[in-house]
C-alpha cells in the first residue's frame with residue numbers, strides 16, 4: 001500500500017576481475033563530476049566481493065561509456081546468479097558486501113540518469129516479472145544483511161497492485177526474511193544506515209516509529225536508539241507512557257537541540273501537513289554533521305503533489321481522493337497529505353540541510369527489488385563553522 005508509487009533503486013555486487021579497477025577509476029570520475037553537479041555514484045567496491053575473471057569482455061550494450069558498463073554489469077541478473085553459483089561455501093558470513101548507491105540531487109539529474117539507463121531498467125522489470133509464475137506465494141534467494149546469512153525472501157500478493165495490467169507483488173513491503181522478519185525496505189534502510197552513517201552501537205539515534213519490527217531490530221543493534229509514535233495532541237508529549245510508548249509530534253519535538261547523531265524516518269512525513277516544520281525540527285535535533293535518513297512516497301516528478309490540506313481550524317480539505325496508509329496504532333490508517341517530488345530536496349536545502357540527495361539502489365543479491373529501482377533520501381546537518 002505504501003508502495004503504489006514505485007519507489008526506486010539501483011544496486012549490485014559484481015565479481016568480475018578487473019572491474020574493481022574500473023569502478024575505482026569511475027568513482028573518482030563521478031566524484032569529480034558530482035562536484036560539477038552531475039549525478040554522483042558511490043561506487044566503492046565491495047571489499048572481498050569482486051573476484052571472477054574473463055567475463056564481461058564480450059559485446060555488451062554500453063558502448064564506450066565506462067559508467068554504463070558499470071551499471072550494466074553490476075545489475076545483470078544473470079551475473080548475480082553466476083556469482084551465487086561461484087560463491088565460496090565457507091566463510092560467507094564474514095564477507096563484507098556493499099550496496100551500490102547512485103546519488104541524485106535534482107529532477108534534472110534524475111532525468112539524465114534515467115535516459116542513460118532506461119534499457120537496464122527495462123531488463124530489471126523483465127527480471128522481476130519473470131519471478132512471478134502465478135498468483136501464489138514464492139521465495140527469492142538472497143543475502144540478508146541484517147542476519148548476515150543466506151535467506152529465502154518470502155513474497156506473496158498482500159498489498160499487491162496492477163502494473164501494466166498484471167498483478168504485481170508489493171516488492172517494497174514483501175521480500176520478507178524468514179529469520180529476522182524484516183521486509184525489503186526495512187532491511188535496505190538498515191543496510192544504508194550502516195553504509196552511509198556507520199553509527200557505532202552506542203550512537204544516539206532517533207527514529208520516528210517505535211511499535212514496529214524495524215524499531216526492534218534497530219534497538220537490538222543500537223540499544224540507545226529512541227523511538228516514538230504520534231499518539232495525538234491529547235496525550236502528553238515526551239518520554240514514554242505506561243505502555244512504554246513515547247509520544248512525539250514531528251513539528252514540535254521535545255528533544256533538546258543537537259541531541260542525535262542521526263535521525264531516521266520512514267514513510268511518515270507524507271502524513272505531516274506542516275512537513276517543512278517537521279524537517280526543520282529534525283535539523284535542530286541533529287548534531288552538526290549528523291544525517292537524516294528517510295523515505296516518503298515519491299512521484300519522480302519535479303513538483304510535490306498535494307493530496308489534502310489542513311485548515312487553520314483543523315478541518316481537512318481533500319484535493320484528491322483520500323489515501324490512507326497503514327498505521328500500527330490505528331485501524332483507520334493515516335491520511336496522506338503529500339506525494340513528494342524533487343522540489344522536496346530544494347525545501348531541505350532552504351531549511352539548511354546540506355549534501356541532500358536521493359540514493360537509488362536495486363539488488364537481486366540483497367533482495368531489494370521493485371519497479372527497477374528503490375530510493376531512500378539522505379540530508380546532512382552542516383558541520384559547525
Ligand SMILES: [Zn+2]
Nearest residue numbers: 144147177180
Ligand atoms: Zn534477516
